[in-house]
Amino acid sequence: MHRSAHQDTFARDNLPPLDQWPELVFDLPALRFPERMNCAHELLDRWVAQGQGDRGCVIGGDGRGGELRWTYAELQAQANRIANVLVNEMGVVPGNRVLLRGANTPQMAACWFAVMKAGAIAVATMPLLRAKELGQVIEKARISHALCDEALAGELETARAQCPVLARVCLFRSEAADGLEALAERQSERFDNVDTASDDCALIAFTSGTTGQPKGTMHFHRDVIAICRCWPVHCLRANADDVFIGSPPLAFTFGLGGLVLFPLSVGASTVLLEKASPDVLLPAIAKHRATVCFTAPTSYRAMAAQAASHDLASLRKCVSAGEALPAATRQLWKDATGIELIDGIGATELLHIFISHTEETARPGATGRPVPGYRARVVDDAGRDVPAGTVGKLAVQGPTGCRYLADDRQGQYVRHGWNLTGDAYLIDADGYFVYQARTDDMIISGGYNIAGPEVESALLAHPAVAECAVVGVPDEERGQLVKAFVVLKPGTAGADDEAALVKAMQDFVKATIAPYKYPRAIEFRASLPRTETGKLQRFRLREA
Structure with a gap:
C-alpha cells in the first residue's frame, strides 16, 4: 500500500487483513493508476484547469423554492469554500470520517467533493434513516464531523445525543449565522487538495441491506475513478452533451455513480431532484431535456403508463439497476418510449455495476455479460464453476472489491479471492448471465428450486397486476409454498371476486412458465414494502 495522507489512521487500521481481500484486477490500460490521486481533481478540477469551467454542471433546488444552476467552475468554488470550512472552522484532518446527510441537491454534491478535497472520508446516509440507524453508522465508522441539510437535522441531533464521538455538526441550506452557507461565504474559493494516495479510503458506503447490523464498505480514491472507466465507457457510452437525471439517492452508490461521478467523468451535466417519484421524474425529464435516466425497474413500470402524457423526446439512454429487471417491464418501457433499457447488476461492496450490456446486446430476461475490467463466474458451494444452464452463486473480480469496515462478515463475502455477491445466476449457452434470485430468495418447494423473481416476471405480464412480490412460506407438505x-x-x-381473480392469475402463470412454479397462494395488498432505494423487502413479507 502507498504512503497514506491520512493523519487519522482509523480507516487503514480497520481494513480487513490483506489475505481476506478479493483479488483485484487491473487488466485495462485505463485502470493503471498512479500512487497519488485525489478523485475530486479527476472528476471536477481538471475540467476547470482545461478551460471548460463555464460548462453547465449541476442543476437542482436551492432549498427555498428556487433553482440552482452551477457551472463546473461554480461547483468547484463552492466545494473549495466548504473544504476550507471543514479544515479551518471544523478542525477536520485527513482521514476523519464526515457524515453527509441530505437529499439530492447541488449543495449535497458540493459537500461530497469538499470532503474528497480535504482528504477526509465521506459517509453519506439515506435521508429516511432514523436516529437509531444513524447512531449505528456513527459508532461503527467513529464519525467525528457531519454536514447535514437543516431539513433533516432532527434525527441526527437525537442520534448525536447518544454518540459523543460526533463532535461537530454544521447545517447546510440554512439561514443561520453558523450555517454552512454563512461560514463558506467568508472562505476562499481556492483550496489545495490534500495529496491523497490512490489507495487512501475516500468513502465508506453502508449497505442498504434489509436485516442485521449495517456493513460499511470501504472504497479508495482509485475505486471512484475505476468505476468511471469501466461500465460508463463500455456500456453507457455517454458524452459531454448529455444531461443526466434520475431517482436513486446520492447515499446509494447507484445514485452517486449515476448522478454525480459518471456525468462529471465525461464533462456532462446532471439534474439532482430532491424527490423523484415517477410523477415528478417524468415532467423533470421534459423540463430539463434530460438525455440519460437512472432509476429502478418499479419506477420504469410506473412511468411507462404515464409516458404518453409527457415530452420524452430528449431521452436517449435509460439505465435500470437496484433490483432485477423483469422482461415484462423492459418491454413496457420500450413500447412506451422506443428505448431499450440498459440493465445492470452492481453491489455496494464493489461500488457499482459489473455485469451489463449495451442497447444493441440487450436480451430480455438476461442481465448481460461481465463489464470490461471485471470477470464473473457462476460457482457451487465449493467455488467450482457449474455447467452452463446450471444455477449457482455469482462470483466477481475486478478493480474494485469488498473491504468491510471491521466486520467478521468479510470472510462470507470473499472466498478464494472472489466476491460472492449473494446472487443466484446461471450462464446461458451464449455466455449471458441470467439472474435467478438473491441466494436467500430461492424457494425450495416439493423438491424444486424456484426463483421468486421468475414467478414475479410472469405475474407482471398479467394485465391486472401493477406490482408483485413472491416469497417462500413454510409448508408441512411441500417444505415451502x-x-x-x-x-x-x-x-x-372483477377485483371484488378475489377467488376468481386468484385462479385467473394462477392459470396465467401456469401458461407462461413451468406449471410447478405457479403461486399456490396469492394475497392482495395495497402496497409492497420497499427500502428507500426501491428494493423489495421480501423478508418483511416472509415475516408477515
Missing part, C-alpha cells in the same frame, strides 16, 4: 403478494392496477375488473 410459493406465495405471491399482488398490488392490483386501479379499476381492475
